[in-house]
Amino acid sequence: MALDLSSSQLYFNRELSWLQFNSRVLAQALDEKLPPLERLKFLAIYGTNLDEFYMIRVAGLKALFKARIQETGSDKLTPTQQLEQIHDYLHKEHKILESCYTSIISDLHTHSVNINNYDALNSEEKAEVKKIFFNEIYPVIIPIAVDATHPFPHLNNLSFGLAMSLEDDSKNIKHGLIRIPRILPRFIQIEQTFIPIESVVEHFASELFPGFTQLASTPFRVTRNADIEIEEEEADDFLELLQEGLRSRNKGSLIRLELMEGVDKKLSEFLLSHLNLDEKDIYSYKSLPLNLGSLWQIVGDKALAHLVLPTFNPKTLPPLDTENIFEAIEKQDVLLYHPYDSFEPVVQFIKQAAIDPDTLAIRMTLYRAGPNSPIVKALIDAVREGKQVTVLVELKARFDEENNLRWAKALEDVGAHVVYGIPGLKVHAKIAQVIKRKGKKLQSYVHLATGNYNPSTAKIYTDMSYFTTKEEFGNDATHFFHFLTGFSTYTKLDTLFMSPVQIKPRLIKMIEKESQSGKAGHIILKTNSLVDPNIIESLYRASQAGCKIDLIVRGICCLKPNIKGISENITVSSIIGKYLEHPRIYYFKHNKVKCYISSADLMPRNLVRRVELMTPIIEKHLTQKIEQILMLQLSDNQLRWILQEDGTYIKVPLLGKAVNNHSVLEQYVNRVHDKTKKETPDYVSRLANRILKDK
Secondary structure (H helix, E strand, O other): OOOOOOOHHHEOOHHHHHHHHHHHHHHHHHOOOOOHHHHHHHHHHHHHHHHHHHHHHHHHHHHHHHOOOOOOOOOOOOHHHHHHHHHHHHHHHHHHHHHHHHHHHHHHHOOOOEEOOHHHOOHHHHHHHHHHHHHHHOOOOEEEEEEOOEOOOOOOOOOEEEEEEEEOOOOOEEEEEEEOOOOOOOEEEEOOEEEEHHHHHHHOHHHHOOOOEEEEEEEEEEEEOOOOOOOHHHOOOHHHHHHHHHHHHOOOOEEEEEEEOOOOHHHHHHHHHHHOOOHHHEEEEOOOOOOHHHHHHHHOOHHHHHHOOOOOOOEOOOOOOOOOHHHHHHHOOEEEEEOOEOOHHHHHHHHHHHHOOOEEEEEEEEOOOOOOOHHHHHHHHHHHOOOEEEEEEOOOOOOOHHHHHHHHHHHHHHOOEEEOOEOOEEEOOOEEEEEEEEOOEEEEEEEEEOOOOOOOHHHOEEEEEEEEOOHHHHHHHHHHHHHHHOOOOOOOOOOOEEEOOOHHHHHHHHHHHHHOOHHHOEEEEEEOOEOOHHHHHHHHHHHHOOOEEEEEEOOOEOEOOOOOOOOOOEEEEEEOOOOEEOOEEEEEOOOOOOEEEEOOOEOHHHHHOEEEEEEEEOOHHHHHHHHHHHHHHHOOOOOEEEEOOOOOEEEOOOOOOOOOHHHHHHHHHHHHHHHOOOOOOOHHHHHHHHHHHHO
């Protein structure tokens, strides 16, 4: 009897798998071998991740519960079961979080860096803080009375402030709030001492409520549902609809209240009664500052740069270290691995095209361009130079909507042809095309990538970039942009693969084909998340056929490895380190084209509900480069975790030579760059071969 590969017993819950991922981020903050601010950085990332998880995923589960929807995924857990398990998981992790912060504070103290409340300051520091309070804080913060004539105010998403119980001269009990706006710094800095702003405001609260005695107070922070629902078919003006959606983000239902431990019970009840929350929605902290993401203020202090890992300066290696990017890629296709390979050639690709008199057209997609994009500025220059510029700006890129809206308007104002996404689909593909006149012909230059056109994140995300002038790629790029700007009927490409029509069937077909090689087969899939049940079922079948499968999944993984008779040939690794692992790479040992890079994760949203691209890497030396990057990562015994059959992860034990793929690549690229600029681009291949040989 054949096993049912769709059984809920064979799937991890995606939300609980995500919590495991964030715990691996927290483990970096717990690592005492790292510099103290590097540890604090991971604590900030943990907090920022958790905020988004609540705003989107927990909010979604609560909405499903209210809609009485019982099943949400292949694991068959109900929304109620998931919410309960999330609650239990995070409350158990709370003690680890508190211990981690205490350890980091102690570590920072040894370097004369302190995070102290106002009461712990010396007299000179208090005098300095008092000046800052009256000059810079007092004029900005807002005291709010709450009583029969003063209603409880609306609190925007991630609002932060103080709640207070007050007593007047007649012993009447009143309640008040002090809102602390985001324009104020989270910490007041006196040399290398950082003072949480709420402890300063709390101390001077009598100045805001004169004539009242403070009985109790607590800092608080609220989280709302921040997912924007857009009914596109009802929109005459998509931009107007999106702007309204952004405003509504601050009006979403409340889902979390954060407080400090030991809060006065009546004060807590006052908040809960007005916020319409359950006690289960409260998270209390003993020593942690509310809003862990705000710790970036301390991490980013340039005077403390010696307390983070050394900054790596990306290098531009041959053949792109020439002045003209286009001449270089006319001679050969080029594959870059950021951030070791600099992102600057990608920027120069657009900048040089913008001013070249032979350039006729520039087309590209923008998903997360960032707030100060040199690429968008180059596109604006290109329009002014008379080039035809077509840009798809994805206005539905979550939490980047405002940046994208601003860039879209700026491009449209100068005369670029701007496409605001596609109804019903989010465009997540990363592609740029430049068309030039070469003599009597037109030449197409194409850039395809796994990551965003964002130079800032390109320094901290690992991603792949591919430049080509191959005719078949140029034809597909043209076809793709016609699809985006036309009536958006589903289409197929000839060399590239596009979702929602092509990528998923192609991946399943290649998995099935590789499984026919049995024990000689080898599949490596590197992705951010593995959720799609059809892909997982295909991998289970390939494992049953004896095929070796290595999955490198940074975040969510719903596949269960090491199940006898089903997935004992599958290993799942997760790499968490200095850089955010972001590329999607799909490798099939016996396929005619072994390697593909993609913008698409292995999730239903990417494969079915988004426009994505998957790019075949045809050249043998570039395929070898990708293979060796993958092998190097699978050899990592410093940053790699292994998924167990119970859903937990264990750190790979250190056996033999220590291999940290991030630092190894940094060192090697530096060595190549410093020694000679005539090295060929197969440096990763030679490096990985040597490491594997040593092992």
